[in-house]
Amino acid sequence: MWYYVSQGASVGPVDAEEMARKVQTGEVGPATPVWREGMADWQEARLTELFRAEGGPPPPPPGRPLAPPVASDDVTLPVMAHVLGLLTGFLGPLILYLVGTDPRAKEHARNALNWQISLIIYAVVCIPLVFFFIGVFLIIALGILDLVFCITAAIRAGNRQPYTYPMTIPFVS
Secondary structure, X not given: OEEEEEOOEEEEEEOHHHHHHHHHHOOOOOOOEEEEOOOOOOEEHHHOOOOOOOOOOOOOOOOOXXXXXXXXXXXXXXHHHHHHHHXXXXXXXXXXXXXXXXXXXXXXXXXXXXXXXXXXXXXXXXXXXXXXXXHHHHHHHHHHHHHHHHHHHHHHHHOOOOOOOOOOOOOOO
16 A cells, blocks of 8 residues: 655555556656555655666665554544644644644534534524524524534544535635
């Protein structure tokens, strides 16, 4: 199984046949960093068997090694994106979205961030309605929805399933 770097993030695992297609289509170019089990460090694709002619000499060692990819089976960060949304509002998911490298964790953080921003807008709309007494009930309902949606999303993330919050405005894509 192969891993490669695309837009600064590790992508994979990709089987050898799919990787060969990515090389042919140009999605993985000669300078793209790649890694697979058995390689000490990341290497440019041109220095591996993906581009090397048969029977050629072994490639020279790469310049700057990258760390091997993080195991993609870890569900900690995707779950944390939703739990942090419940505890810190939009700040926790925003930080995970900006600094995260795992594509699945970034996707969950993006969904949690969109929900938390939408929730803030809904709460601001409810503030003038407090003067008519309905706003208090709406704000309480929003708090309950936040709790239910975040717990549901965290459970789905723990089960490696995608989750999109209902009533969410897609600000971050």
